[in-house]
Amino acid sequence: MMLQSLISEFEHEVANTRKLLNAVPEKDLGYRPSPVSWTMGELAQHIATIYYWYVGVFTHEVYDVSTDRPERGAPSDIKATLDFFEQNVERARAILKSATEDSLQGLWTMKVGERTVVGPLPRGVVARGFLFNHVYHHRGEMIVYLRASGNKVPGLYGPTYEEAVGRK
Structure with missing residues (x-):
């Protein structure tokens, strides 16, 4: 039950994240x-990187981000x-679909070298509290960046303020 809820939220929110990143x-x-x-x-690259961490959450008991360096391209290359x-x-998506309700109970820890930064916590708590909420937090920052730099912000949960005012 929890797994299906996580997968549904993941799919819904990926569309919103994509919409926001495409507005950069x-x-x-x-x-x-x-x-x-x-x-x-x-910031855009960091948001994209959070989705990279799903595999580490579901395939490792202890995940050391300092030893895992994904090939991301330059932050100055929005296409990359x-x-x-x-x-x-x-x-x-693939790792979530291969997960089980039982796997959500397994403990997981994130480290940076010897320093523990998250956990140990059940994977389900990590998915919801660290992966999902982490993306939402940084999407909020990106919205502020877009507005402060004079750019249009896409509506993620309905129309934006600018769209709503424009309809009057």
Whole structure:
């Protein structure tokens, strides 16, 4: 029951993430709202990378992100980021479809070298609380980046403010 719910949410939200990433203009990939913030291109790439982590969550008990370096392309290449996103979505979809309700109970830990950054937690909690919510958090940031740089924001859960005001 939980697995089917995760898969349904995954499919619904992948479409929203795709819509948002497709709204990122190449001309603004270097935009950063503050000196300590990622560029828009780096943020887009990070969102695409989160989908890469699904395989690590469901195939490892302990996943060390410092030893896993996916080939992502440059953050200044939005086409490479979009391709990376699509490849990762396909891998994530396949791993979710091969999961079982029992596998959602298995403990999982994320490390960066010797430092534990997530877990140990049941995989189902990690999927919902780390993978899904992580994407949602960064999508919210991307919406702010797009608006702050004068770009159009796509409606993810209905019309945007700009679309709603424009209808009056």
